Amino acid sequence: MEQLKHFSHEHLLNLIQLHPDHNNENSDKEDEDEDKDDLVVEDRHVGKCKMCKEEIYSFHLCYYSCKDCDYSMHEFCAKLPTTQQNHPLHPGHNLTLSEGYQLHDPDINFIYNVDSEWKCDICKGNQKRFYNYHCSICKFNMDIICATMSKQKMDHPSHPHQLQRYFRQMMSRCNACGNEHSGSFYHCNTCSCFMIHLNCALLPAKLLIQESTNESFSHPHSLTLTYSFPYIEQKAKFFPRCRVCNGFFSACLWHYGCNKCRYYAHVDCATSKREAFMSILMRAGLGKTYKNFKDNDHPNLIRCPFPDESVNLLMHNFINKGELIIKGKIDGERFSHEHPLILFDTLLNGSISLHDPMKKVELLCDGCVRPITALPFYKCSEHDCGFVLHEWCTRLPSEIQDHHDHPEHTLVLMPKVPRKSLGIYFCKICLLPSNGFAYGCLQCEYYVDTNCGFIPDVITHEAHPNHLLLRFKAPVDQYVRACKACRFSMAKRLGFHCPACDFYLHTKYALLLPRTIRHKYDEHPLSLRYSPVENHISEYFCDICEDEFNPTKWFYHCSTCASSMHTACAPLKLQCEQSTYSEYNSSTFVFSNVKFGRTHEIMGHPHPLTFVQGISDDGQCSVCNERLQYHTVLKCFRCKFALHVRCAILPT
CATH class of the missing domain: 3.30.60 (Wheat Germ Agglutinin (Isolectin 2); domain 1)
Structure with missing residues (x-):
C-alpha cells in the first residue's frame, strides 16, 4: 500500500482505492436474490477532504486516509506542490501554498499568514482558514479547489467521454434530469453541450423508494437508473408516464424504471427531490392521497366502481328495502308492453334462470339493460315473451325536471323512443347506443338512458381514492384533459373530475x-x-x-x-x-346498453329475423352491401339473409 507523509498531518497517510458504483444496467433481467444493502439511496461519499473541505466521492477512484484518526484527503490535494510555477490561471509568477492568506510587510521583508476572511480571485468565493496559492507580487489568491480544477474529472457511464468539472459554481440546466440546478457541474470538453449536475452524477444505479417517500408513492422492486428512453422504446411500451407526477418522458433524459412492472419515474420524482407528489399538488391518483371529505357530510355517496354486475346506479338510487312495496302484478301498459307483468320472488321448476355468464345464462332488464342477478324482478305473464324488469326499474319516475345536461325542458320516460328503428337511440351523455328505456325531449330529440338520467353530482372512485369526484362537462377547449381510463379527450363530454388533482374520468367508465x-x-x-x-x-x-x-x-x-x-x-x-x-x-363494450335476441318481421322477407350483433361470417348487408360485422343486424337463421337495422323497412 502506498503511503505518504504530508506536511498537514503528523501520521502517515495510506492510499485507499475506491470502486465506482455506477453501472448502466438496462437489461430486463434482474437478480431476484440481489443484496438490498447495495441499493442505498445516498451512498455517495466517504468523507471530506481536510484540505479543500469537499466530499470525497466514488468517482475520485482513490484517496489518502489516516488509519489512526479521522483524516482524509483527495489524492490530487495530497500531492499538491508547495510552490507552483507558471500555473495556467496565473502564469509568470510563483504561487506559494499556505493556509489562510499571506500579507507581505515590506519594512521587515516578512510574509504573514493572516487568519481572517479572504476572497479567491478566480471563483470570487469568500474563504477563511482555507488552503490557497498566493502570489506576493500581485497580491493574488487562489483557493486550492480552483487550483486543482483541471484534475477534477470523472468517468461516468452515461457518457462516452471523460467529464471535467466547471471552474466555478453556476446555475444551468442539467442534461441528466432536464431541470435547472445551482452548484457544481461536470461537462464534456468534446461534446460542448453536455453537462450534468454533481447531484445527478451521483445518483445510485439501483434505488429502492419505499422508505424514502413518506408513503406518498412506492414500488416493491428496485428501480434501475437508465440514461435515455428512446422514442421507439417508449412507443413499444405505449408511451408510459411517470408514476409519480404523471408527466411524459424525454428521450434524452435519465429515468428510473422497473421493466417487469412497467414502473417508470423521473429521476427527481423517484428520489423525492421535487414536491409534485404531495397530496395537494399530486396528479391523477399516482401515490397516496389524503381524505378531503367527511363521510357524515355525504351519507348517500356513491362509491365506484360497483362491486360486480349485480349492482348499478338505478339500484343504488331507487331500492330501499325498508320501504319496498311488493306487488304481485302490475300493468304493462305503463311501459308500452301489451301484457301484465308478474313479480318473480322465487324461482320455480326451472321456468326462468337468473343471469349467470359462467353458465351461459343471460337475463337482461328491458329498462336499464343491466343483468338481473337477484330476486325479486318482474316478468311478462306470457310464457314466450322475454320482457323483464328489475323491481326498481318499475318505480322509475315518469319525468325528470331540470336535468343537469338539458335543464331547459322536462325529460319524459319513454319505454320506446319514437321514430327510431327498433327503438335504438344514442345516449347524449355516454354516447352509447341503447334500446332500453330513455328519458327524452321530443322537441330537441334529446335522449339519455335511464342510468345517465340520474348521474349523481359527486362520487368517489378507488382509482383515485379519498378524493371526491365532481360531475362536470368539459368545454370545447378542454381537449388537453384526458380521461384516466381511456386516455382520450374529455372535450364536450360529461364526466367526473377531482378539482385538487389532474384526474378526469368519462361517465361510462365510472358507472358501467x-x-x-x-x-x-x-x-x-x-x-x-x-x-x-x-x-x-x-x-x-x-x-x-x-x-x-x-x-x-x-x-x-x-x-x-x-x-x-x-x-x-x-x-x-x-x-x-x-x-x-x-x-x-380500450373502452366499454359498444353495445353495453343494447339487448339483443328478439325476432322481428320486415317487409320483403318471408321469415322472422333475429336482432343480433353482426359478426364477420355474416358478410355484407343484403341492401347496402356494406359489412355487417360490429353493427346491429337483423339476421335470418333459416336462410343466408342479413341486413343492417338501419336498412330494414319495419311494418308500421
Whole structure:
C-alpha cells in the first residue's frame, strides 16, 4: 500500500482505492436474490477532504486516509506542490501554498499568514482558514479547489467521454434530469453541450423508494437508473408516464424504471427531490392521497366502481328495502308492453334462470339493460315473451325536471323512443347506443338512458381514492384533459373530475365498469386494473381478441391465471362474445346498453329475423352491401339473409 507523509498531518497517510458504483444496467433481467444493502439511496461519499473541505466521492477512484484518526484527503490535494510555477490561471509568477492568506510587510521583508476572511480571485468565493496559492507580487489568491480544477474529472457511464468539472459554481440546466440546478457541474470538453449536475452524477444505479417517500408513492422492486428512453422504446411500451407526477418522458433524459412492472419515474420524482407528489399538488391518483371529505357530510355517496354486475346506479338510487312495496302484478301498459307483468320472488321448476355468464345464462332488464342477478324482478305473464324488469326499474319516475345536461325542458320516460328503428337511440351523455328505456325531449330529440338520467353530482372512485369526484362537462377547449381510463379527450363530454388533482374520468367508465366480472374464459373472477400488474414479465395481450394492449389504460386481469382482457372485450352479453368490438381498443363494450335476441318481421322477407350483433361470417348487408360485422343486424337463421337495422323497412 502506498503511503505518504504530508506536511498537514503528523501520521502517515495510506492510499485507499475506491470502486465506482455506477453501472448502466438496462437489461430486463434482474437478480431476484440481489443484496438490498447495495441499493442505498445516498451512498455517495466517504468523507471530506481536510484540505479543500469537499466530499470525497466514488468517482475520485482513490484517496489518502489516516488509519489512526479521522483524516482524509483527495489524492490530487495530497500531492499538491508547495510552490507552483507558471500555473495556467496565473502564469509568470510563483504561487506559494499556505493556509489562510499571506500579507507581505515590506519594512521587515516578512510574509504573514493572516487568519481572517479572504476572497479567491478566480471563483470570487469568500474563504477563511482555507488552503490557497498566493502570489506576493500581485497580491493574488487562489483557493486550492480552483487550483486543482483541471484534475477534477470523472468517468461516468452515461457518457462516452471523460467529464471535467466547471471552474466555478453556476446555475444551468442539467442534461441528466432536464431541470435547472445551482452548484457544481461536470461537462464534456468534446461534446460542448453536455453537462450534468454533481447531484445527478451521483445518483445510485439501483434505488429502492419505499422508505424514502413518506408513503406518498412506492414500488416493491428496485428501480434501475437508465440514461435515455428512446422514442421507439417508449412507443413499444405505449408511451408510459411517470408514476409519480404523471408527466411524459424525454428521450434524452435519465429515468428510473422497473421493466417487469412497467414502473417508470423521473429521476427527481423517484428520489423525492421535487414536491409534485404531495397530496395537494399530486396528479391523477399516482401515490397516496389524503381524505378531503367527511363521510357524515355525504351519507348517500356513491362509491365506484360497483362491486360486480349485480349492482348499478338505478339500484343504488331507487331500492330501499325498508320501504319496498311488493306487488304481485302490475300493468304493462305503463311501459308500452301489451301484457301484465308478474313479480318473480322465487324461482320455480326451472321456468326462468337468473343471469349467470359462467353458465351461459343471460337475463337482461328491458329498462336499464343491466343483468338481473337477484330476486325479486318482474316478468311478462306470457310464457314466450322475454320482457323483464328489475323491481326498481318499475318505480322509475315518469319525468325528470331540470336535468343537469338539458335543464331547459322536462325529460319524459319513454319505454320506446319514437321514430327510431327498433327503438335504438344514442345516449347524449355516454354516447352509447341503447334500446332500453330513455328519458327524452321530443322537441330537441334529446335522449339519455335511464342510468345517465340520474348521474349523481359527486362520487368517489378507488382509482383515485379519498378524493371526491365532481360531475362536470368539459368545454370545447378542454381537449388537453384526458380521461384516466381511456386516455382520450374529455372535450364536450360529461364526466367526473377531482378539482385538487389532474384526474378526469368519462361517465361510462365510472358507472358501467364493475370492480370484478365473471367470464366463461376464466374460472376466476377478473378484477378491474388501473395500472400495469406487478411482476408481469411479458407483454399484455387480450385473451379474447388476442391484440396487444396498453396496460396504463384500464383492463380486467386475473392474477391467478395471469390472463388479461380489454374492458370492451369482457361484455356481459353472451351472444356478443363471439365478436367483440373495442372502440379505440380500450373502452366499454359498444353495445353495453343494447339487448339483443328478439325476432322481428320486415317487409320483403318471408321469415322472422333475429336482432343480433353482426359478426364477420355474416358478410355484407343484403341492401347496402356494406359489412355487417360490429353493427346491429337483423339476421335470418333459416336462410343466408342479413341486413343492417338501419336498412330494414319495419311494418308500421
